[in-house]
Amino acid sequence: MGKSNMEVISIEQKYTYVLISGDTSDINKEVITKYWEIISRNKQPLIFKYMVKDIVEEFGLKQQEISKVVRENSEVIIKDNVCVGCGKYISVARSRSELIDDVRLFCNNEYKECNRCRKIREDEEILNKEKEEEEKIAFLFEKHNESIINTRYEELNDLEWNYLVRIGSQYTTPTQVAKKLGLSIKQGNKILNKLFDMSLLVNNPYKQEIGINDNFANKLKDIGIKNKVKPIFGSELAKKAFRQLKKKYLFVYPEIPVCAIIEKENIDHLLTESWHYNYFLTCRLDFVVTDREGVPEFGVEFQGSYHTDGDQYKKDEFKEMLLNEVGLNIQKLTTEDLKV
Ligand SMILES: [Zn+2]
Structure with a gap:
C-alpha cells in the first residue's frame, strides 16, 4: 500500500478508522467501506453492519476476492494512536477476524508500536543481549589469561591447588569436584569462590559448569601435574x-x-x-x-x-x-x- 494519498474514513465514531489506499478504485473503496462498517463497538464481539455474504451478493465477487481487496488496500487504525517508533498509524487489523482477535487491545488502546517497529526493537534487544553476553565472556577469559600469566596459582594452598588440577581442561560441576576430593559442598564452594575471585576458573557460559582454558590446562601439564599421581601425604x-x-x-x-x-x-x-x-x-x-x-x-x-x-x-x-x-x-x- 502506498504511503501517499491515504484516505482515512471513520468506521466508528470515537476511535476506529480505516486507512484506504488512495489508488483504490471507487468500486473497491465501496467494498472496503461496507466490509469495515461497524454498528456497535460496545458489544463484544463487534457487530458489523453488513454480513460478508451480502457484500458478495451485491458486488458479484467471491468471498476470497473481497478478502484480497480489503487486505491489499486497507488497514484498521485507532484514532490518535501512532507508533512511537516511526510515527505512523498503527495497523491493528487487515481482516474482520484480526480485528475481533484484537478487540480487547483495540478498545483499551494498548498499541503503541507498529508490528514492524516492534520487531526491529525486539531484534535489536536480542542482539544487544548477545553482544553483552559475549563481552562478559571475553572479559572473563581475558582476566583468566592474566591470572595465568601472572602465575596467581602459586598463591594457592595445596587443597586449592588440588581442586584446580582436578577440574583440568574438562568442564565439570562444582559438586563433582568436591566429591572427587572428599570435600563437603560447603568446603568445595569456599575454594570455588576463591578460585573465581582470582580468575583461575572460567564459567562455561552455556552450562552451569566450571573449567579452565586450554592454555592453562597445558600449563598445568608443563608444571608436571599428573592427575593420576597421589600426593605422599594422605591428609x-x-x-x-x-x-x-x-x-x-x-x-x-x-x-x-x-x-x-x-x-x-x-x-x-x-x-x-x-x-x-x-x-x-x-x-x-x-x-x-x-x-x-x-x-x-x-x-x-x-x-x-x-x-x-x-x-x-x-x-x-x-x-x-x-x-x-x-x-x-x-x-x-x-x-x-x-x-x-
Ligand atoms: Zn512503527
Missing part, C-alpha cells in the same frame, strides 16, 4: 605434621615402611601370630627422624593414624613393640600439638 593433617617436624629436626622422612628400617632377624621372635609377618612387611611409620647419615633415631605417628581401641590399637601396639625391640621410640603427635 592435610599429615602434611602439617611434616612441616612442623621439619622445623624441629633436620632429617624427617614421611611414610617409611617399617621393614625398610628393621632387619627381620632382629624381630623374628616377635612374629608369633599369623598376621604379624604380613603386617611387618606392609606397615609404615608416618615419619622417621634420622641422623645425617640416614640412621633412624625415632619414629613419629600422629593422631588419626593410631587409635585407642579395637583391631587398629592391637596393630599400633605391635608396631611400637617392633620399634622398641630395636631401640627406637615412637613419638605421638596429637592435633593439639599441631596447633602450635
Whole structure:
C-alpha cells in the first residue's frame, strides 16, 4: 500500500478508522467501506453492519476476492494512536477476524508500536543481549589469561591447588569436584569462590559448569601435574605434621615402611601370630627422624593414624613393640600439638 494519498474514513465514531489506499478504485473503496462498517463497538464481539455474504451478493465477487481487496488496500487504525517508533498509524487489523482477535487491545488502546517497529526493537534487544553476553565472556577469559600469566596459582594452598588440577581442561560441576576430593559442598564452594575471585576458573557460559582454558590446562601439564599421581601425604593433617617436624629436626622422612628400617632377624621372635609377618612387611611409620647419615633415631605417628581401641590399637601396639625391640621410640603427635 502506498504511503501517499491515504484516505482515512471513520468506521466508528470515537476511535476506529480505516486507512484506504488512495489508488483504490471507487468500486473497491465501496467494498472496503461496507466490509469495515461497524454498528456497535460496545458489544463484544463487534457487530458489523453488513454480513460478508451480502457484500458478495451485491458486488458479484467471491468471498476470497473481497478478502484480497480489503487486505491489499486497507488497514484498521485507532484514532490518535501512532507508533512511537516511526510515527505512523498503527495497523491493528487487515481482516474482520484480526480485528475481533484484537478487540480487547483495540478498545483499551494498548498499541503503541507498529508490528514492524516492534520487531526491529525486539531484534535489536536480542542482539544487544548477545553482544553483552559475549563481552562478559571475553572479559572473563581475558582476566583468566592474566591470572595465568601472572602465575596467581602459586598463591594457592595445596587443597586449592588440588581442586584446580582436578577440574583440568574438562568442564565439570562444582559438586563433582568436591566429591572427587572428599570435600563437603560447603568446603568445595569456599575454594570455588576463591578460585573465581582470582580468575583461575572460567564459567562455561552455556552450562552451569566450571573449567579452565586450554592454555592453562597445558600449563598445568608443563608444571608436571599428573592427575593420576597421589600426593605422599594422605591428609592435610599429615602434611602439617611434616612441616612442623621439619622445623624441629633436620632429617624427617614421611611414610617409611617399617621393614625398610628393621632387619627381620632382629624381630623374628616377635612374629608369633599369623598376621604379624604380613603386617611387618606392609606397615609404615608416618615419619622417621634420622641422623645425617640416614640412621633412624625415632619414629613419629600422629593422631588419626593410631587409635585407642579395637583391631587398629592391637596393630599400633605391635608396631611400637617392633620399634622398641630395636631401640627406637615412637613419638605421638596429637592435633593439639599441631596447633602450635
Ligand atoms: Zn512503527
